[in-house]
Amino acid sequence: MGSQEVSTVDWQGKHVTVAGLGVSGIPAARALHERGALVTVVNDGDDARARAQAAELEALGVTVRLGDGATLPPSTELVxxxxxxxxxxxxxxxxxxAGVPVWGDVELAWRLRGDNGRKAAPWLAVTGTNGKTTTVRMLASILEAAGLRTAAVGNIGVSLLDAVLGEIEYDVLAVELSSYQLHWAPSLRAHSAAVLNLAPDHLDWHGSMEAYAADKGRVYEGNTVACVYNVADPATEDLVREADVEEGCRAIGFTLGAPGPSQLGVVDGILVDRAFVANRQKQAQELAEVTDVTPPAPHNIANALAAAALARAFGVEPAAVRDGLRAFRPDAHRIEHVADIGEVAYVDDSKATNTHATEASLAAYDSIVWIAGGLAKGATFDELVIGAAKRLRGVVLMGADRALIHEALTRHAPEVPVVDLDRTDTGAMSEAVARAAELARPGDTVLLAPACASMDMFTNYNKRGEAFADAVRARADESA
Incomplete structure (x- = not known):
């Protein structure tokens, strides 16, 4: 099915099983029921919240089966x-x-777009191990600066179903897609798409790195204008080569260095385009300055270049790229500057929950007191420590799997002082900040970039970042 075609399905009387209540399941059940499908929702959990959600759906005429997500209901034609x-x-x-197809919420949204009789907005899609949300929000900011009706949707928290079936008629959608979502989206065909990077993650779900990469690569299938890849990460370009795209679709690289033809890159502090210009062999178009990107850390400049490439693929003028990047501000806990105390900067990158994200975070600063630790999720830390050793003034470790990081530091950076906090209570963060402050010298950055998940100590990475920021602000108040 081509990118601009809209799939039509006769839902009347179709037996559909929706797997899972929650953010995607409930909107899917409602949308299908409204179109005449005979919907059965199955859910593993049977708690008070699930029962309340089930009651709402059952009042509409949807069948809900709690505590049994394993059995396929009879007569199911689609899951x-x-x-x-x-x-x-x-x-x-x-x-x-049984030969029954399985779709995800993204596949359903793709099939239902245009169902309300309005124009089906093209999708500009972004995936990758790290940087997806930032890039999608940058892209939406650029598209808005160009005067286009758009929204940042998908894995970013705004339901794609709500976007494609809602009242607003969008010109284009900026879509964040996870590997999970792509796995269950066989017919998705984006206008243009980007894979930002690839590093081991969610391997327990996918089974192998090869399967994880293959699911990420699905975002390129059927692209019509551009497949955007990371020059510094050859695996992303390999996925472009393997993709079956529409005739005329181009491979567009982004790089932190000077760009070659059909690439976007950086020259003398300027973001430049050698892909969407009349003579890409000899011409380059200035898009923005590095200082227009907040924060101007290397990995964030890469995000900006990927967003710019997708926007340019959609025909956005250079001035809108600049204006959109200037207007963009990152979400909390993503390399967020909290305060300066005694000529030491305190930065919250609690969102750095894996080694790949933490590597990018550590690369943004020259002299660091690193606060790290939590749940390792099977990760190893040797390569991370080897790459960062020369930047480390000191390290403060906390959390359940801190010993794994400590062992890597002992092997590869034995000269770096390490404070090992033998506690996993939430109050440990205040002590971590205090001990980091003792290690820091003027000009240093105290950086929370845990390289681990947060659930051993905190509800989520947001709560961990808030605890860090609270502790830093308390120190700032004391020193004022």
Missing amino acids: VTAPGWQPDKPLFLAAAE
Whole structure:
């Protein structure tokens, strides 16, 4: 199916099983029921919240089965799943055996776009291990600066179903897609798409790095204008080569160095375009200055270049790229400057929950007191420490798996002083900040970039970042 074509399905009387209540399941059940489908929702959990959600759906005429997400209901013709449900669940194995297709919420949104009789907005899609949300929000800011009706949707928290079926008629959508979502989206065909980077993540879900990369690469399938890849990460270009795209679709690279033809890059502090110009062999178009990007850390400049490439693929003028990047401000806990105390900067990058994200964060500063630790999720830290050793003034470790980072530091950076906090209570963050302040010298950056998940100590990375910021601000008040 081509990128601009709209799929039509006769839902009347179609037996559809929706797997999972929650952010994607409930809107999917409602949308399908409204179109005449006979919907059964299955859910593993049977708690008070699930029962309340079930009651609302049952009042509409939707069948809900709580506490049993494993069995495929009789007569099922289609399964629509929440993205997090693993492919090896018995429900999906039963569906495969019965020849029943499985779609995710993204696939359903793709199939239903234009269903309300309005123009189906093209999708500019972004995936990758790290940087997806920032890049999608940068892209939306650029598109808005160009006067286009747009929204940042998908894995970013705004339901794609709500976007494609809502009242607003968008010109284009900036879509963040996770590997989970792409796994269950076989017919998605974006206008243009970017894979920002690839590093081991969610391997317990996908089963292997090869399977994880293949699901990321699905974002390129059927692209019509541009497949945007990271020159510094050859695996992303490999995915472009393997993709089956529409005739005329181009491979567009982004690089922190000087760009070659069909690339965007950086020259003397200027973001430049040698892809979407009349003579890319000899010409380059200035788009913005590095200082127009907040913060101007290397990995964030890369995000800006990817967003600019997708916007330019959609025909956005250079001035809108500059204005959109100037207007953009990152979400909290993403390399967020909290305060300066005694000529020491305190930066919150609690969102750096894996080694790949932390590597980018550490590369942004010259002299660092690093606060790290938490749940390692099977990660190893040797390469991270080897790459960062020369930048480390000191390290403060906390959390359940801190010993893994400590061992890597002992092997590869034995001269770096390490404070090992033998505690996993939430109050540990105040002590971590205090001990980091003792290690820091004027000109240093105290950086929370844990390289681990937060759930051993905090509800989520947001709460961890808030605890860090609170501790820093308390010190700032004391020193005022």
